[in-house]
Amino acid sequence: MIARVNVAVTPSAVAIGLRGFVVIVIDVLRATTTIARALENGAQSVIPCLEPEDAISVRNRVGRDRVLLGGERESRKISGFDLDNSPASYTSAVVGGKTVAFTTTNGTRALQRVGHAGAVAVLCGSLNNRDAIVSSLGTIDAKEALLVCAGQDGEFSFEDFFCAGGIASACTERFPNIAFSDAALAAAVTFRSGEDRIADAIASGEHAQSLAALGFRDDIFDAARLDVSRVVPVYRDGEIFRS
Amino acid sequence: MIARVNVAVTPSAVAIGLRGFVVIVIDVLRATTTIARALENGAQSVIPCLEPEDAISVRNRVGRDRVLLGGERESRKISGFDLDNSPASYTSAVVGGKTVAFTTTNGTRALQRVGHAGAVAVLCGSLNNRDAIVSSLGTIDAKEALLVCAGQDGEFSFEDFFCAGGIASACTERFPNIAFSDAALAAAVTFRSGEDRIADAIASGEHAQSLAALGFRDDIFDAARLDVSRVVPVYRDGEIFRS
Numbered sequence: 001m002i003a004r005v006n007v008a009v010t011p012s013a014v015a016i017g018l019r020g021f022v023v024i025v026i027d028v029l030r031a032t033t034t035i036a037r038a039l040e041n042g043a044q045s046v047i048p049c050l051e052p053e054d055a056i057s058v059r060n061r062v063g064r065d066r067v068l069l070g071g072e073r074e075s076r077k078i079s080g081f082d083l084d085n086s087p088a089s090y091t092s093a094v095v096g097g098k099t100v101a102f103t104t105t106n107g108t109r110a111l112q113r114v115g116h117a118g119a120v121a122v123l124c125g126s127l128n129n130r131d132a133i134v135s136s137l138g139t140i141d142a143k144e145a146l147l148v149c150a151g152q153d154g155e156f157s158f159e160d161f162f163c164a165g166g167i168a169s170a171c172t173e174r175f176p177n178i179a180f181s182d183a184a185l186a187a188a189v190t191f192r193s194g195e196d197r198i199a200d201a202i203a204s205g206e207h208a209q210s211l212a213a214l215g216f217r218d219d220i221f222d223a224a225r226l227d228v229s230r231v232v233p234v235y236r237d238g239e240i241f242r243s
Numbered sequence: 244m245i246a247r248v249n250v251a252v253t254p255s256a257v258a259i260g261l262r263g264f265v266v267i268v269i270d271v272l273r274a275t276t277t278i279a280r281a282l283e284n285g286a287q288s289v290i291p292c293l294e295p296e297d298a299i300s301v302r303n304r305v306g307r308d309r310v311l312l313g314g315e316r317e318s319r320k321i322s323g324f325d326l327d328n329s330p331a332s333y334t335s336a337v338v339g340g341k342t343v344a345f346t347t348t349n350g351t352r353a354l355q356r357v358g359h360a361g362a363v364a365v366l367c368g369s370l371n372n373r374d375a376i377v378s379s380l381g382t383i384d385a386k387e388a389l390l391v392c393a394g395q396d397g398e399f400s401f402e403d404f405f406c407a408g409g410i411a412s413a414c415t416e417r418f419p420n421i422a423f424s425d426a427a428l429a430a431a432v433t434f435r436s437g438e439d440r441i442a443d444a445i446a447s448g449e450h451a452q453s454l455a456a457l458g459f460r461d462d463i464f465d466a467a468r469l470d471v472s473r474v475v476p477v478y479r480d481g482e483i484f485r486s
Binding site for chain 2: 007009010012013152155156157158159161162179180181182183185186187189190192193194204205206207
């Protein structure tokens with residue numbers, strides 16, 4: 001039974017050893033929102049890659065007919081890639097049955113960082129699948145949930161902290177005696193103050209504003225939808241599957 | 244004119260170079276609250292020291308009649324020291340005219356970390372002197388204010404983040420066009436959600452609860468008093484003076 005919830009505001013704040021922890025990596029705008037969407041729409045798996053050339057290597061190894069290249073650099077589609085980092089791009093028609101070799105600036109790096117630290121499980125959380133993530137925690141034998149905000153270029157990201165607060169808030173309903181770290185407490189306060197107008201809340205962040213300026217405003221509204229997906233992406237041995 | 248306010252949730256999140264920045268170190272429970280109190284009550288200066296033996300060296304160098312030893316380890320007075328880390332201990336009768344050689348677990352370490360990074364100025368902020376700090380920013384020629392939370396043993400501290408949010412919130416009133424980083428935005432939201440019941444808000448943090456369990460509950464109420472002091476402690480060349 002999970003007894004405590006903590007939030008790492010950036011991946012660099014994560015300690016090395018994570019035995020006994022379940023880790024939820026959060027990159028609301030947009031990697032973990034997009035990963036869940038790809039799996040929801042029938043992608044077989046998502047393989048997070050640090051660099052574009054790593055994604056190309058995956059495609060060469062697994063087979064060009066089975067692998068799509070997805071992700072972003074400076075928020076835009078990478079040259080030669082099939083897909084950008086907008087969740088709306090990952091439709092059933094495009095990703096059904098495929099593996100997505102996926103590289104983004106923050107989210108895939110956060111997954112790589114926590115992926116080899118001995119956690120009981122590593123999940124991908126977002127506002128879209130918030131309740132599904134919290135439900136899944138009831139089935140995982142871990143002492144503590146660590147919510148890892150992917151952040152933005154190593155800096156604090158408002159929407160990830162906000163989402164962590166949403167997950168923490170939902171944890172108190174499911175695990176009534178769960179203890180909150182100070183970071184989880186602040187995140188939950190932040191979430192509750194904006195939960196009636198989530199899109200407005202996350203649109204106020206610097207990264208959201210820069211995304212909007214680049215033409216990705218719809219992604220903010222898309223990512224702001226709370227509890228609309230039951231998909232729980234699980235990262236294991238370098239690959240993300242639907243649980 | 245300060246154009247942006249940012250929050251570092253722990254000292255380790257502070258970048259190395261701080262040229263053009265004014266830094267406000269925040270350790271509400273209790274170092275920066277206590278430093279301001281000592282100066283308010285007539286202490287000549289406070290010298291932050293990393294270790295107890297460093298404080299003893301200061302006393303031996305400056306003179307036993309002029310120096311008091313203050314601070315804590317594991318929240319309690321250090322053996323052989325004159326004063327603990329409770330702001331209420333630093334009365335005029337005790338500290339008037341004296342220099343305090345001061346060592347604490349988090350606050351003095353945070354000061355040491357940011358003290359040599361080229362900042363325009365390094366100030367000690369708390370809830371007690373929140374408005375005085377923000378007023379002083381109007382006279383400092385810096386491009387950005389960086390609010391550095393001392394944290395707790397390298398971890399996020401609720402009361403420091405809350406206080407950073409209080410400072411950020413007051414900055415918007417004094418500098419109407421100031422930009423907020425995402426961390427400043429979340430901190431301000433956290434502050435505003437609790438500003439009507441500050442003692443309750445900061446008492447909910449893990450560190451506050453551990454302090455209360457050790458008998459320091461009064462310190463929480465003391466540190467929670469907003470805008471009650473006009474003292475702005477300035478850290479320069481290894482020593483903190485009243486500005």
